[in-house]
Amino acid sequence: MTVEILEPGLASNIQDQGRPGYYNVGIPPGGAADLNAAATANQLVGNDVGAAVIESPYMGPSLRFDTATVVAVTGGTVPVTLNKEPRPQWESFAVAPGDELSFGFLQAGARIYIAVAGGFDVPIVLGSRSTYVTGGFGGFEGRTLQKGDVLPIGEADGTPGRVLPEHLRPVYSRAVELRVVLGLYDYRLTDAGRTCLLESEWSMSPVADRMGFRYSGPALEWIERVQPFGAGSDPSNIVDAGYPVGSIQVPGGVEPIILHRDAVSGGGYAMVGTVISADMNKVAQCSPGTRTKFVSVTMDEALEARAADRAYLAEVTAAVVS
């Protein structure tokens, strides 16, 4: 019961819903960059939401199955083929021993998720099968997938023919608004700097991965200050502090970076705001050149958005798992 990687794509790797609880010792939560797409792929094939899937940024892999199983592909919009015959996304389908799954050019979004019935059965490390590439552990041998890798899959019958209804599918845009809660260090910006952060249209740069997404745009203005003991000399430096996942740091006042699920846990750059948890999946589906605006919301609005995201997932479950 295995899947062989014929072509790995760009940086395909194994992810599940992550390993929260170790960030205090420097190990990020990880998990699928788009948690909802991964959870949905699992539900389509009949897995628990937390089973391990393949995450493929920008470019799909080619896979060969040695066993009959059930597959679903979610996330970024991409032509899917099984033995060169088209297959749908957001819908589970059966595969036979020897079948080859491959992908065309990505048309929208950024990350493709591939679930198989039973999940990819790599070892659990600190409670999760997610790959933490920087740390070299989790997933398949702690690294991105390479040609010739043979991935074990769990035993399960699977459920072909499950479909996520059209109205529940995400729509990926090249112009997005990301909701942020300002702080903790936005007081280090001048009023003009804060206005610039929220009024500018930022462009996602190619320098973006599971650790962080960098944006280009104007420079932000900081308030002059006497360099505190323990902080670097640049006005964007602070005395080291913990970095929330989703926090936006602006080294040197240029090119804001949104830390994503493989974030480093702390450092010495002022965080001017934090992207709310409900919008982190949206960040994961942005590609270079995506026009981005940061919209300031309150903590209450962020919590409402999180509740709405959970309600959406419940709706997905109700629609798919009947």
Next chain:
Amino acid sequence: MSEQQVQSPLPGLFYLRPAPDQPPFVEVGSVVTADQSVGLVEVMKQFAEVKAGVAGTVTAILVDDAAVVGPGDPVMTIETSD
């Protein structure tokens, strides 16, 4: 004779040179083999080489150096001899 387009497989920045101080991979008129690199796409702190895909002669370069490209965007035209 037929014309084939080379498409960028990835989104990112498309470079016509292997490094800023080096000559371009190909120019209009260059004869290429199918597995020859004709450009680089920078994305996710990585550089992925783009292959010609077919053997032939480069007849047009459709993007500027360091242009922003999307997956499937045509970047070059190659005239094949068959």
